[in-house]
Amino acid sequence: MNIGTRKILDRSFTAVGIGSIVVMALALMIVVVPIVYNGIGAVFFTGTVEHRKMLHAEFRRGDSQYLSSEVASSNRYRAKVYDMLTGFEAELETMAPEKKAEYQAKYSQVRTALQALLGPLPGDPEPMLTRFKYGQTRWEKAEEKLHDLLYESKWDNTNPNVMGKEYFVSRAIGFEGTSLARLFPYVKDNLENMLLPEFTFYWGFITDSSVDSHFFGGIWPEIQGTFFLAIGAMLFAFPLGVVAAVYFTEYAKPGFLNSMLRSANSTLAGVPSIVFGMFGLAFFINTMKVSESKSVIAGALTLAIMILPTIIRAAEEAILAVPKTYREASLSLGSTKWNTIATVILPAALPGILTGGVISLGRAAGETAPIIFTAAVSVGSAIGLADVFSSPTPALSWNIYNLASEHEAATQIRHVQYGMVLALVTIVLLLNLSAIVLRARISKKLKG
């Protein structure tokens, strides 16, 4: 090869390397940015008067006087809609039977769309589910529902070789010539007056319990459950891990037994997380009976086993990084080995050990698979500290899965899902960030 080609190859090699790092950074961005962008929307959004009604009714929050004036103002505009509906219902009665049946079907679609937009219409029975008691609480959703009201969705299946295509037909045309035709432009023009959108900072998303399986309200039970599980896991794993690390670094003598223990440690680190879940179910719940069925304690124990090898490894590294000279200095002053470990080595290694602990804490908070069978429930209220031994808990990680994959109206509550993901990612990344900062400070300190 001539030198030019060699140089080109060299440059491109460098480019490939840097490219992969850039791709990794981009991957991080691509995953995190939509989560952050949409997740913030769970707390900061354009809320409608329905949201404020809901807050007042479910959480006793908000100024009731202001609210009633708002409701009165929005009702003035809504009254016209309701009048049009009653007017059309009267008109329906006068129609010929065939025509009446045709319009009846279309009219019930319109009613459903209006219910979704504005809440129960006059004359409707009081809905059983909270989700039907209010209209759209978020403005961007209201705009989607407005579209549903204005246009009928149809599928074009004429070409059997291509997948059906969706297209929209204006409902106003369908009601041409009836009194209801006026409804559509009216709603379109006066939606803002009917819903009174307003910038909303819903801090309650963090501190409220959910209402009607996450249609309204916040994610406090999940946050608290995640907190209980992660802290519980640390309470078991951290002391055990540090003690084991002290043994491995200070006392273990090379030999068969020691290498076996180390192999066991790395095996444990490689066990798939779902297998930990199965083990937790088979051992802690079915065999040890730490609790009747799923419980926080069973989940915390399972997570503890999962993060144990990480903590041991981090603690070992931190202890090994303590200069040998500290050990010598302490021993030469007449300190016992144990005393040296307790007063010199562990304090010096503590930041490193804590770094590992914090990262493990984040891992315990973020893991889902081990708690599926041992601790997590989909819906539930926040549990008290006394219940950790007996009752399961909702947790962020599990409920993200549950709301996104198994919720009956998963697409309706995307903002809640995003909010949960953001909360979880924030918790985990903040923990990791603090670990990174902590470590940077240690290395600075060791450099003097």
Next chain:
Amino acid sequence: MADESVGERNRSNAFVVTARKRTLQKVAKTAGEGMLFSVAFFVAVIVLFIFYFVARDAIPFFQIRGFSEFFTSTNWYPADEPGEFGALAIIYGSLMVTLGSAMIAVPMGVAAAICLSDILPFSIRQYAKPVIEMLAAIPSVAFGFFALVVLAPLMQDHGGPMLMWGWWILVSPFLLLSVIVIADLLTANIKDEKRRQQRHWMLLIALGLFSIFLLFKVGSVLNGIQILTGTNALNVSIILSFMALPTIVSVSEDALQAVGRDIREGSYALGATRAETIIKTILPAASSGILAAVILGIMRALGETMVVWMASGNSSHIPEPWFNYLEAIRTLTATIAGDMGEADQVTGSARFHVLFAMGLLLLIISFISNLVSERIVVRQRKILSGQ
């Protein structure tokens, strides 16, 4: 007289203690060490327990149904009466996404590791490492959510163009490089400088035209592809590769760092470029460590649950044709996670035990690959330290 003086001496001298006290000290020391040991031993006990308890609930399945159905049949109807428990398609699905993610993550991960250890200056490396750590820290369920809610709809709606652009962006640089290198290699033996130049340019143009044709032809084919479902093996493979990357990068970087400076300097001193130094001397020296990194990364992908559960489509069949990554698949981990709640635990039905059989399979695979990678790392360390 002499004995007396010895005794007196012992008492008066500060660092000599009585036999009794010395024994007590020894007992205390042994007891303390024993306690520490028992804590460390606890880890080994846990590993044994995991094997025992997973196997305990897995064995009944093989007793009831035997081995052959589980490993050879693709009929997975656990809810039927009587159920069918052919896990072949599920095992295949696990292998498929693992392989897919490895194909993305291994080249990228190794390249990034090389870049981190040998190319980037320290000042940039400082900022690149936290990025990798953050990527490792993001919970799997968040990745799964992203795959399900963001990536899957995108793939479903714009699958063809996405594939085309992916092909162009990924392949064109490599194609360009290979054109340059092939042209250079083919003309290297021509002695006459002028003729060589001429041939070189001709080859470059011919190969260049051919590769541009290739790029556009394949691109237009890809553009025409309709992805029927966004929750498919490709989606999962991409996300899993993100998750496997940090492991691969950090472990192979360690392996590369372990190769000493002197080997690098030796190569540079002989007039090798950086790429040649890395490819011809450093990578071979670090190869076993990198292999270990790859194994660990692949294990991460194989053992991952949430992403595949949420975004693989959970359809238990072998894709048609077998390499079609655009179809929904189902994996071992997702099956365990999804079916455990429906299986009757108390009566110990085959449906419950088959999930433990899958868990046991995963456990054995992870155990073996861990042992292998550990052995590899130890061997590399020995070779590098010259033993």
Next chain:
Amino acid sequence: MLMITDVRNTSESVPLQKTTREIYLPPQRSTITGGGTAHIAAREFSVYYGEFEAVKKVSADILSKYVTAIIGPSGCGKSTFLRAINRMNDLIPSCHTTGALLFDGEDIYGKFTDEVLLRKKVGMVFQKPNPFPKSIFDNIAYGPRLHGVNDKKKLMEIVERSLRKAAIWDEVCDRLDKNALGLSGGQQQRLCVARTLAVEPEVLLLDEPTSALDPKATAKIEDLIQELRGSYTIMIVTHNMQQASRVSDSTMFFYEGILVEHAPTAQLFVNPKDPMTEDYITGRFS
């Protein structure tokens, strides 16, 4: 200042008692003019690292309250011998000893020796300054606290006394609560000396205490050794023969684990008996 004119060849005059490790030898009246007593005595003392004999059958008397320098080329076992005296070699798993090493007539490697109490009596300062990453005060108070002094006032007294003895009080008295790692290398080393003095040892072992320091800091440490002479039995391992001749009363020359010559410093440097010693101090090998 005492001048040593002769060190008796101990291996000849005192027969080795091989039968037991709990031998008791009365403090030897030295024949040195001025009449020092042997504080530490080695009798055919060997240290092994596994199979390798790092210190070979050394017999010597280290006199009380004198400064003894140990010189020799690197790897000659001088540090190993020094570290054997306060059993720092215990940290190396494969290390074991034969023969006898006596401190105040008691076997350091005896069955009933508590190495922790021993190390309290035999302090050590290391090659590289190794203060703990704690405040200056806590560094000095570390030893006394270990041995049960917890009274703040008393601790303060000990800290001040030790720092004064180590000639560093004036430099650090206004920043006792600052991290000791912020001090300069020379200050750190004197702090380490002070830390050792705070547990009131009888013997000070200095393992190349100035090898990591600049000439100015080295001079201060040497001055410090001069000041401490007479109060403590000091043993200093050094690579620097000038330093040995400057600070010590007697000098031991080690070569490949063997104690080649042990004589008063003046005599060893001016008129070495062994040709090997002469070659070494004249720089023919190092």
